[in-house]
Amino acid sequence: MIMGLSMTTTSTLFYIAFLTIAAFHNCFYDGSSNIVCFETERQALLNFKHDLKDLSNRLSSWTGQECCQWAGVVLDNLTGHVHEIHLCNPYGNYGTRGEYETYLRNMLGGKINPSLLDLKHLHYLDLSCNDFGNHIPNFIGSIGSLRYLNLSYAGFSGIIPHQLGNLSMLRYLGLCSVFDVYGELELRDDNLQWLPGLIS
16 A cells, blocks of 8 residues: 555545556557557558548547547557457437437548558457448458447348458457338348358
8 A cells, every 4th residue: 555545545545546557558559659550550540530531520539640549449559550440330329309410410421532452450340330331341341350340220220231251350240220210120131151251
């Protein structure tokens, strides 16, 4: 125990120190303590952002060189590579009309840019509860490093691409959908022969 402080206060200080260190370790530093973001990955993220519709400006932090400080982006503690992208709508749980309107305002839309393929170490991709209003891009099945993929309630429609069966490292796949005006699921697949490819 630190002299003059109670056990509770000491525990709290250590906890705060731990969180501070953990936050800094989301960044990768070079020898001069500057934050490093791989230029190819930074550019890939900017290209991805360019094709998104972001009416609520959720991605306003996606500027400059310090990718680890961008909202929803997590870098590996040791290598500095982009490991995770968390872009789930933060207002996905709504009850009142006002909350629903907030949910709608915070939806991302637009096109999913294939620049994601340049993120060779991407393990986690969450685009749920947005409104991309199109088919799931086939190229997502080529992001071979993915272990978590959540495309639930993201406005995708049509046939689920069989290329998702190539994601052999995948451990979680979210494809929940809503019903269209005809009472059919917007996302569908009459042939699930690609599922055995998800061996993890």
